[in-house]
Amino acid sequence: MGTGLDLPLDEVLVGDCIETLRRLPPASVHAVFADPPYNLQLKGELRRPDDSLVDGVDDAWDRFDDLAAYDAFTREWLAECRRVLRKDGTIWVIGSYHNVFRLGTAIQDLGFWILNDVIWRKANPMPNFRGRRFTNAHETMIWAARGPESRYRFNYAAMKAMNDDVQMRSDWYFPLCTGGERLRGEDGAKLHPTQKPEALLHRVILSCTQPGEVVLDPFLGTGTTAAVAKRLGRRFIGIERDAGYAAAARRRLDMVEPLPEGAALSLPSKREQPRIAFGVLVERGLVPPGATLTDRHRRWKATVGADGTLRCGAATGSIHKVGAELQAAPSCNGWTFWFLETRDGRLRLIDELRQEIAAQGG
Numbered sequence: 082m083g084t085g086l087d088l089p090l091d092e093v094l095v096g097d098c099i100e101t102l103r104r105l106p107p108a109s110v111h112a113v114f115a116d117p118p119y120n121l122q123l124k125g126e127l128r129r130p131d132d133s134l135v136d137g138v139d140d141a142w143d144r145f146d147d148l149a150a151y152d153a154f155t156r157e158w159l160a161e162c163r164r165v166l167r168k169d170g171t172i173w174v175i176g177s178y179h180n181v182f183r184l185g186t187a188i189q190d191l192g193f194w195i196l197n198d199v200i201w202r203k204a205n206p207m208p209n210f211r212g213r214r215f216t217n218a219h220e221t222m223i224w225a226a227r228g229p230e231s232r233y234r235f236n237y238a239a240m241k242a243m244n245d246d247v248q249m250r251s252d253w254y255f256p257l258c259t260g261g262e263r264l265r266g267e268d269g270a271k272l273h274p275t276q277k278p279e280a281l282l283h284r285v286i287l288s289c290t291q292p293g294e295v296v297l298d299p300f301l302g303t304g305t306t307a308a309v310a311k312r313l314g315r316r317f318i319g320i321e322r323d324a325g326y327a328a329a330a331r332r333r334l335d336m337v338e339p340l341p342e343g344a345a346l347s348l349p350s351k352r353e354q355p356r357i358a359f360g361v362l363v364e365r366g367l368v369p370p371g372a373t374l375t376d377r378h379r380r381w382k383a384t385v386g387a388d389g390t391l392r393c394g395a396a397t398g399s400i401h402k403v404g405a406e407l408q409a410a411p412s413c414n415g416w417t418f419w420f421l422e423t424r425d426g427r428l429r430l431i432d433e434l435r436q437e438i439a440a441q442g443g
């Protein structure tokens with residue numbers, strides 16, 4: 082690899098993304114968010130009826146000579162991102178209809194394992210001024226693990242809690258970056274034509290990392306990924322070839338205050354929680370042998386055995402097996418089916434008792 086950089090944490094690196102990525106150590110980052118050039122072909126949707134340009138996007142800001150050149154560039158930077166990703170890391174790549182299908186092909190060809198495509202539906206999309214197409218009101222994010230063997234992080238419980246205790250879906254509704262969040266130059270014009278909203282990156286970073294983990298953005302622009310990562314207590318590495326954008330990102334980062342310790346934590350996933358068998362509750366006396374468990378409506382009563390099995394009439398076995406058999410169901414989550422009746426007659430879900438043990442470290 083030649084002379085490499087020590088991991089340049091919490092820095093904005095100015096330079097070509099591929100050359101800079103090659104200098105980073107392998108398996109050194111936990112997550113990547115990439116907003117690569119769209120390779121816009123300017124077929125009319127970016128021009129107003131008077132032929133003026135929309136959002137300052139011009140004919141060359143991210144153009145390549147041909148699709149073969151764009152594909153070669155795409156594969157090169159994606160391969161470097163895969164090299165610097167830890168074994169269990171994940172990558173997010175965002176694109177529009179101009180490039181997202183080419184990105185997806187490259188991602189799969191390089192050995193990444195696609196987990197989701199997430200649609201960012203824009204609350205305030207740019208109109209189609211010529212009226213020749215549907216208004217383009219969304220962008221697509223591809224979320225992929227480094228490989229099919231990766232034990233990737235997904236903060237499922239945190240995403241569900243953020244969504245009012247309903248599973249988070251793969252269609253996200255956010256407005257474009259506007260108002261005070263939008264960075265502008267001295268002339269008042271938008272500093273970057275495709276600055277992403279911080280709310281979008283907040284959800285991305287919160288979904289797949291924990292505080293202290295490293296987030297890499299190889300196309301940092303004006304620093305949205307780095308700013309959100311810093312606020313959420315993550316480490317970041319940003320690469321940006323435009324010195325003006327990099328300077329704006331650094332000024333922006335200087336104004337970011339990290340959240341207080343503990344505020345940026347995500348709820349642990351079930352995979353991260355210690356596995357606690359029902360027998361542990363019996364051994365520790367939280368549900369002593371001979372105790373009676375019942376369902377929420379007190380239809381059935383089961384006696385707890387010394388080995389953690391239940392007996393209810395002819396049904397005998399684990400909390401899950403007995404619960405399923407009594408309901409004539411193919412399966413049952415016994416943790417959320419059975420209750421222990423307290424001395425004052427209240428019902429206490431046995432899963433609450435399990436959580437008490439988990440909070441003590443198992």
